[in-house]
Amino acid sequence: MYKNKHQWARKIGFGFSPNDDIPLDINAWNIEQLNDEFPSFGLNKVGLWPEKYNFSIKQRFERLDKHITYRNKVQAENIDRQEKNKRVRASKxxxxVDKYDVYKLWNSAIYDNDIFKQRLLHFWTNHFTVGGSNGFRNYVIGDLIxxxxxxxxxxxxxxxLYLVTSHPGMLDYLDNQTSIGENSKEAKSLRKKGKIAGLNDNLARELLELHTVSPARKYSETDIRNTAKVLAGWGVFVGDFIEEFNNHKKWKNISGNTKFEEFVLAPYVxxxxxxxxxxVMGKTFPSGPKALRKLTNMLAKDDFTAQHLSKKLAVHFIxxxxxxxxxxxxxxxxxKSNxxxxxVHRATLKVAQATKNKKFLWPSTWMFQSIRVSGARFIKENESGGGFGRIQDNGRPAYEPLGILDEIGHNFWASRQPDGYSEKKLDxxxxxxxDRRxxxxxxxxRAGPSRSGEEIADLLDFSDRTKLxxxxGRGSEEKFIIALCSSDFMEV
Amino acid sequence: MISRRHFLSIAAPALALSGYPVHGFTKEPIEGRIIVIMLQGGMDGLLAIPPVGDDNLFKQRKALVASNPLKLNPLFGIHPNFRNFSKMLKSNEASIVHATSFPYTGRSHFEGQNVAQSGSKLPFSTNTGWLGRAMDFAKITGKALSLDAPLLIRGAPEFDNFYPASIEKTRSPQTALIDLIKETHDGDVMIAIDKLSRGSMSGPSRLRARDPLSLATKAGESMRELNGPRVAVLTIPEFDDHSSIGSTTGHHPELFTLLDNVFYNLKIALKEQWDNTIVLTTTEFGRTVQENGSAGTDHGYGSVGLLAGGLINKSSVVANWPGLASKDLYEKRDLFATIDYRSVCSACIEAAFGLDHDFIIEKVFEDKKIARVYEHIFG
Structure with missing residues (x-):
């Protein structure tokens, strides 16, 4: 039972900083977070998060396309390689956009008020893992998040489920953009040219195994194959999105969609x-783009999906x-709620508050809590002070928000396997x-926390053993490190 | 205090002298070393080691065969990117096991991954790895060259990991501080912090030298040291490609080159200890025999294992070839696995740790039906 409000805020969120207003009715505050829109704070909690750093999917593709077009132009020019690389780096x-997306993740975890919602965001972002770092996908992962x-x-x-499955990032990550119906027009024309064309089952397999029913449902290879057939036609390689859109528009081969925005959010060719x-699993799906929604609806309603995700949510928070x-x-x-x-999230809150079980926090959750609870000004940049402009020669922001997530092995923009980060303590x-912690x-x-190690221990009702x-610890730094790296802080 | 490892190396021969067999050990314990290279995802075994003598290969696959494989014997060739590994085959310090798999046919990446590490038939049924359990029985220490401690090595009495930090403006924490932190923990976390405190991590390292090649060198160097670890686990990511995986060149062939260089770096770094070493690969799923529609292959069953090291006396390609005609495939789709890869793991444990085969299959794998393939691999 979480009676200490500060501990409770860590169980389901990122804790309270010295500057946070502690809600009187903590249960009402939790529910409020789910129902209301909370403002996202600007860097270092100065003002609101700048609108110009919220990118629409269209803006993301436009930026990527502009860069690729420029890069191709420079590559073709007759100048020396160093100069080429310099220009391409500057253009990149x-x-x-991912540097803004990553900053937003840090900033929201440390400063925003809707901490339960932020934790849910991390949970679902991990559930629907889209690995980055192919140079292109990082442009759209922030949109998915x-x-x-x-x-x-x-x-x-x-x-x-439908929106994630049909998102260009997911379709690209799990290779669906290269999965082509064997009896489709394109496959036939490719085969005439002596090329191979047909399905791959990467997204189909993970949609069933990881995102919804799990292997416990005992579907067959044919079910996976037919899921791949329903998915065929969905997706365009992220790096070629604009070019492909223009091509297909010319060929009038895009099903019903003519506007770029519409195509991007339902990229069905x-x-x-x-x-x-x-x-699939005994149910018949028609041809055409509407079949995917019918399929994801069926999977979403399946009893095994309810079992799989209820367990996963429980393990994540409890x-x-x-x-x-x-x-x-x-x-x-x-x-009951279908x-x-x-x-479902309200129910998760209810059991999390009543439980005696503790969760060994994910590295990033632990880190964001450490910064927030201690009141350290870890994110130093703000807009007027240089903000995102401070990029080192190697292309990384000076404060390396992305690099630090990599270092602790917990980066939602990193290349990784589609089952996402583990919920198991031993992992x-x-x-x-x-050592990293x-x-x-x-x-x-060294980022100047306003709470000391002892104050954190008192605030969070640490055990007598840990307080002792x-x-x-010798000096305030050691005391501070012990507090954050103690079992009482790592597990809540 | 005498370490357990020391105890064994001193005590065991003495026991043997007095005529008592040491239970579980087939001969006097040897100072062998095992290195496992976990290929994250599924290596396409037919692309790596193509059975060029099987006409059905070219009937089943149109594009995904390298144009210039090196011929090993009338049946098998090897992808030309395995330059160093081919030399090792020539000099009788490498072997190949084909048409093999852990006993898992489900084609799920993550269940397959779990089985390859746990060595258990049922996915997610145990919290220890086959290598960790073997180390426990042989009282051997090891190291994982990764940020985490993979399941494969869990269960070992002593294991550690190595993956140098690269966080600006930080340095390795002081022992006194680590010891204090340890006092607040119990169980597994306490054990890990204790290892951190004992400086079991290697000294200062070059920043960011964390790619598989550098880690292979690091592994070889530390295993060469007196009292160094006798087991290392490396991972090579990105074997989970499904589209445009390449044939003569491309993504999978680039990974072959990387794997080939990892073998080479291990050999160079291990120096004279290479003679006491066996390196083996594991893959988390096989691949379909036919290409998918994206110039790649999907999850399948049978694949290939590559082994190298001085513990091998005579190179061979070990296979009970099931054939590639559609009727010969597993579910008319995948290469059949005719050799349980746990046999291969058992042979490596036997060669490096000196444990008896029957003991290994009973205690480590809890399956008495696992066949002994030691003679075939090690010659």
Whole structure:
């Protein structure tokens, strides 16, 4: 039972900073977060998050396209290689959007008021992993996080599932843009030219295994194959999006969509789709773009999806030892509400508050909590003070927000496997992981926290054992590091 | 205090002298070393080691065969990017096992990954790895060259990991501080912090030298040291490509080159200890025999394992070739696995740790049906 408001705010969020207004009615405040729009604070909590750093999907593609066009032009020019590289780097720096997206993730976790919603954002971003770093996908991952997942956290799971599955980032990440219906127009024409064309089942397999029903549902290879057939036609390689759109528009091969924005958010290319009906797990789906929504709806409503996700939510917030009873509260709510995420998230709150189980925090959750609770000014840049402009020669921002997430092995923009980051404690316990935490704690200390190690221990009702150890630390830095790296802080 | 590892190397021969067999050990324990290279994803075994003597290969695959494989024997060739590995085959310090897999046919990446590390037939049924358990029985220490401690090595009495930090303006924490932090923890976290405190991590390292090649060199160097670890686990990511994986050149062939150079770096760094070493690859899923529509292959069953090291006496390609005609494929789709890869793991444990085969299959894998392939691989 979480009676200490500061601990409770860590269980389901990122804790309270010395500058936060502590809500009187903590339960009402939690629910309010789910229902209301909270403003996103600007860097270092100065003003609001600048609108110019919220990028629409169209803006993201335009920036990428501008960069690629320029890069191709420079590559073709007859100038020396060093000069070419210099110009391409400058163009990339100008075009990059992920640095703003990453800053926003840090900033929201440390300063925004809707901390439960931010934690849910991290959970669902991990559930629907889209790995980055192919040079292009990083332009759209932020769109998936902020414009798709965050905006649908209190909607229905079937909406979220459909929007994520049809998002250009996911379609690119799991190779669906190269999966072409075997009897599609494009496959036939490619085969005439002696080329191979047909399906791959990457997205289909993970949609079933990871995103929805899980292998417990015991679907067959044919189900996976037919899911791939429903998915065929969806997706365009992120790096070629604008070019492909223009090409297909010329060929009038895009199903019903003529506007770029509409195409981007439902990138279905009729000429690549597999004609005819498909049967997945006993249900028949028609040909055409509407079949995907019908399929994701079916998967979203499946009992195994409810089981899989109730358990995953419970483990994320409660810990690996979440009891069957705790999972059942979430599961029952899922079933009763038909996958209404607002209701499901409320149920998650309810069991998280009543539980005795603890969760070993993810490295980034721990780090953001350490910064927030201690009141350190870890993000030093603000708009007037240089903000995102301070980029070093190697292309990384001076303060390396992306680099630090990489260092702690927990970066939503990194290249990684589609099952996302583990929820298991042992996967995060190693000498190297613990070395990173001590180093990060030391960095946070040097960013000027307003709470000392002892104050944090008192605030969060640490055990007597930990308080005693903190008292043995030599100097305020050691005491501070011990507090943040203690079991009481790492597990909540 | 005498370490457990020391105890074994002193005590075991003494016991043997007095005529008592050491339970589990087939001969007097040897100072062998095992290095596992985990290929994250699935290596396309037919692209790496193409059975060029099987006509059905070219019927089933139109594009995904390198145009110029080196011929190993009438049946098998090897992708030309395995330059160093080919030399090792020539000099009798490498072997290949084909048409093999861990006993998992589900084609899920993550269940497959779990089985390849746990060595258990049922995914997610144990919290230790096959290598960790073997190390436990043989009382051997090891190191994972990664930020985390992979499941494969868990269960070992002593294991550690190495992955140098690169956080600006920080340095390795002081021992006294680490010891204090340790006092606030219990269980696994306490054990890990204790290792950190004992400076089991290697000294200052060059920043960012964390690519597989540098880590291979690091692994070889530390395993060469007196009392260094006798087990290392490396990972090579990105074997989970599904489209445009390449044939003669391309993404998969680039990964072959990387893997080939990892073998080479290990050999160079291990120096004389290479003679006591066996390196083996593991893959998390096989690949379909036919190409998919994206110039790639999808998840399948059978694949290939590459092994190298001085513990091998005679190179061979070990396979009970199932054939590539559609009727011979697993579910008419994948290369059949006719050799349980746990046999291969068992042979490596036997060669490097001196444990008896029957003991390994009973205690490490809890499956008495695993066949012994030691003679085939090690010659």
């Amino acid at each position: 720096k100008e075009a990059d 902020y414009n798709v997942i965050y905006k649908n956290l209190n909607g229905s799971f079937d909406d979220l 009729k000429g690549r789709a597999e004609p005819g009906k498909k049967v 810990g690996e030892n979440a009891s069957k009873g705790e999972v059942k509260v979430i599961y029952d709510t899922w079933k 996958g209404d995420l607002a209701a 995060w316990v190693s000498t190297e992981h613990l 001590i180093r990060i704690a030391s960095r946070i200390f 150890v903190i008292s043995k």
